[in-house]
Structure formats: structure tokens, C-alpha cells
Amino acid sequence: MIMQQNYNNTLDKYFNKKFLIAIGFIFTITIIGCDKDDDGSNLKADFSIELIDDNNALFINKSEGDYNYVVWDFGNDMGDTTSTVNNTYEIYYPFAGSYNITLTINNYDGSTSTKTKELQIATDDGGSIIVSFTATVNPDNPNEVELVNTTEGEYDSFNWNYNNSSVLNDMVHEAYFPLAGIYNIELNVFKGGNKFSKSESVNITQNDPDLIWSDEFNYSGLPNSQYWNMEIGGSGWGNNELQYYTNNTTNAMVNNGLLTITALKESYGGRQYTSARITTQNKFTFKYGRVEARIKLPYGQGIWPAFWMLGANFSSVGWPTCGEVDIMEMVGGTGKDNRVYSTLHWDNGGHQEYGSSYSLSTGIFADDFHVFSIEWDENKIRSYVDGNPFFVIDITPAFLSEFHQNFFLIMNIAVGGNWPGSPNASTVFPQTMQVDYVRVYQGSK
Numbered sequence: 001m002i003m004q005q006n007y008n009n010t011l012d013k014y015f016n017k018k019f020l021i022a023i024g025f026i027f028t029i030t031i032i033g034c035d036k037d038d039d040g041s042n043l044k045a046d047f048s049i050e051l052i053d054d055n056n057a058l059f060i061n062k063s064e065g066d067y068n069y070v071v072w073d074f075g076n077d078m079g080d081t082t083s084t085v086n087n088t089y090e091i092y093y094p095f096a097g098s099y100n101i102t103l104t105i106n107n108y109d110g111s112t113s114t115k116t117k118e119l120q121i122a123t124d125d126g127g128s129i130i131v132s133f134t135a136t137v138n139p140d141n142p143n144e145v146e147l148v149n150t151t152e153g154e155y156d157s158f159n160w161n162y163n164n165s166s167v168l169n170d171m172v173h174e175a176y177f178p179l180a181g182i183y184n185i186e187l188n189v190f191k192g193g194n195k196f197s198k199s200e201s202v203n204i205t206q207n208d209p210d211l212i213w214s215d216e217f218n219y220s221g222l223p224n225s226q227y228w229n230m231e232i233g234g235s236g237w238g239n240n241e242l243q244y245y246t247n248n249t250t251n252a253m254v255n256n257g258l259l260t261i262t263a264l265k266e267s268y269g270g271r272q273y274t275s276a277r278i279t280t281q282n283k284f285t286f287k288y289g290r291v292e293a294r295i296k297l298p299y300g301q302g303i304w305p306a307f308w309m310l311g312a313n314f315s316s317v318g319w320p321t322c323g324e325v326d327i328m329e330m331v332g333g334t335g336k337d338n339r340v341y342s343t344l345h346w347d348n349g350g351h352q353e354y355g356s357s358y359s360l361s362t363g364i365f366a367d368d369f370h371v372f373s374i375e376w377d378e379n380k381i382r383s384y385v386d387g388n389p390f391f392v393i394d395i396t397p398a399f400l401s402e403f404h405q406n407f408f409l410i411m412n413i414a415v416g417g418n419w420p421g422s423p424n425a426s427t428v429f430p431q432t433m434q435v436d437y438v439r440v441y442q443g444s445k
Helices: 398-404
Strands: 021-023 026-028 033-037 047-053 056-061 069-073 079-082 088-092 097-106 112-121 133-138 141-149 157-162 165-168 172-176 181-191 194-204 211-215 229-231 243-245 252-255 258-268 271-275 277-279 289-296 303-311 324-329 339-347 351-359 370-376 380-385 388-394 407-415 431-441
Touching: 047 097, 047 112, 056 097, 133 181, 133 194, 141 181, 141 194, 157 172, 243 407, 258 407, 271 407, 289 303, 289 324, 303 431, 324 370, 324 380, 339 380, 339 388, 339 398, 351 380, 351 388, 407 431
Parallel strands: 243 271
Antiparallel strands: 021 026, 033 112, 047 056, 056 088, 069 079, 069 097, 097 112, 133 141, 141 172, 157 165, 157 181, 181 194, 211 431, 229 277, 252 258, 258 271, 258 431, 277 407, 289 370, 289 431, 303 324, 303 407, 324 339, 339 351, 370 380, 380 388
16 A cells, blocks of 8 residues: 555254154154144144155145245254245254254234144164364474364265364364464364364464464454554545544454454545554564465455555655555455555655556455465565465665565555545445454564
8 A cells, every 4th residue: 555644073963853753664754733823813834844765854835824924943953034935945854853843924014823843853864974073283383283074974065163264175174373272173064054063172382483473353342552553544645545544443343353444434534434544663563574464355446455564764764765565455346356466665766666466266355364475585575365476576686675674564444545546336335354363473484
């Protein structure tokens, strides 16, 4: 961002309810019904159960009367609320047992009718799923844990969940925990719309010795004032930007392990938009290392999120003499929300810049979290998205001396400005930039 001012095996037992009594090879569905018309209306809830095989049942709405929406409870922590009242449902019940299935039909005037039927499944599914995994701490690197999926049975897919991360279908996965502590690891296995889960805890005994600074956002409230400054103002910030930066929790808030920077359309300080910009100026600076942040970006015309750095001597020499490293910038809008930029700015008889861009093959950066990082040493700066390199610059020439000094970190969402242009009718507010962590390493990382 060009800156010219201040810068069990616990299975989730999705028991499905089928009425089934096995006699030889003949299966009989037995239904015990219970009707409840809550208000004396002409509504009459009813449904049928058809056994497809030993562990799958088909449910069909047979209700009478005029109603607007239905609520299904299939007795196995699955259900549906829908105005498409004639949907049919095939539900998988892997374990023998008795299940209560309930259908409630509803009118917007408050009238309802409920039908409950009991369903029995006679046998466990011979291919039932037993979720299991191993979690082994690497003795040579106690911040890494090898996760191995050892689940028995057939299933469609699975994911690992830990530390705000979700990893899909990786049978042997190396999980990284930078800080000491006890962490919960969950394996979720999916089959036919059902989820089966197992959780275990792992004890990490040390902080990563290569990690020199981080904010994991494991607190609540404004960004930690020991780490971050919240810059305030709305003078355009050298780029004709439209927002007013505040120190309000409506614009920057830490909760549930995430920092959320929010751009709002509201009148404040003579501006029509508000947002937040946080920096580590005079609180944390560094020279060389690996810098990374895991971020879910905003989107839309006129939206300009950035994760970047300025030279620590910015206050004394100004921009661009201080140097600027844009780890990630995006200028939003149709056809642009899938592309980010990494750029260096410096002074050499005037402003100079050099950079490159990275585009997603599918989707946009607002769809999910991505890791934006640089590796910076005395020879080069390299930029990455999710570990994929896309930009490198040789910083050994004398005219790039700016990049051999300490820098500080900045994160913000700008609204409007010379580069992105202004928001238009297609721009949705509020827009959020969610940050899982920011980390700086020096050493082998």
C-alpha cells in the first residue's frame, strides 16, 4: 500500500431412526405414532418411512392442510427446516437402536401440527465407521505433531481441525503449533451426510525457538496495545482514501481466536466510511526473517486490504526513502477479488517500485483463509501465497539500501483511493478482514 503519510472413539452418533424387525430375510417397519395439533387447526402432520436397506431409510411428507414450512428431526442430530415442504430424505443410520423421528408443519400465523414416529434399526452396519487417529510429537522438533488417520470403515471424506485450521483429506498430516500449550485436535469423518468425530489433546512443551514475535489473537477486545498501535484519522493518507481510521471495537476486534478489521459505511469524522489500521511502529521492529499471516480477505469494488511494512526510520526520513514492503495487497472488484500483489517501494532519485501478482485458479480470497508471507535475507526478498512463490527481488544493489534496516508491520483495510477507485452500488458493507495470526521468524524457518 503506497503510503505517503502515517502508516468412540467418540463417534458423533448420528443414529437414524428406522422401524425394522428382522425375521429371516423379511423386514417389517413398525411405527408407533404420536399426533399433536397444537392449536386445533385443520393441519395434520404425517409422514411415511420406507426401509431402503438395513441402515438407510426414506422419509416422505404425507401431511394434510395448507402450511408454509416444515421442521424435520431425524433423531440422530440431523434435521431440516425448509419451505420446500415436499422434500424427501434418505437418512443413513449406522447403528442398531430405537430412534424418534418428528415432523412439525407450520403456518406463518403460528398454527402447527406435529407427528412423531419411532423407528428401530435391528443391526449395526457391517461397514460402520470407527474413527481413530494417532498424534505423535516430533522428538526433534517439539512444535510439530504427525497426525495419522487410522479410521476403520468406508467413508466419503475427512478433515483435521486444530488451532483454527481445517485440513481436508490428508492421511498423514504434519501439524504445527508455534507456542507451548495444550491443544485439541479433532478428526471429522463424513459419510452420506453424516459426521463421525474423535478428539484428542496434545501437549506442546516449548515455544518455537525460531519464532521471535507473534500475535495469535487468543484474547478478546481491541488489538493488544503491547503489540499494536491503532492509527486514527481521515485525511486521505496520501492516496485520496475515503475512510476514517478509528480505535473503535466496531472497526477492530479480537474474539474467538481472530482479529477482525471491519470497514463500515457510516458518517464519521467528516468521512462516509470507517475502518482500522494497526501498526507495530516503536513496539516491534526487525531486520530479515520470515513474516507470515493467515488472513481471510474482504472483497468488492473500492476495497483495499493490505499486510505490509515500512522502514523504522519512516518518521525521520519519510516515504519512500524509508522503504516499503507490501507483503499482500488486494484491490477489490469483479475480476479482481482473486488477485493479490506483493511490491517493494524505495527512493532512487524519486519513487521507484517493483512487484508481481498472484491469482487463485478458482474462487476469491474472501472464500477462505490463506497464508501470505515473505522470506527476507541480506540478498533477496521472496513472496508467497500458501507456500507458493510468485515474486523475488535481488536487494543487493546499493540503491536498495532501504531494505537492509529494521521495518515495522502494518495491517489495514482502506476504502477507495487512487488505485482501487471508489466503492459503487455493487459494493457490500460491512467488509471484513479476518486474521488468524501474525508471526515473525528468524533462524531455520
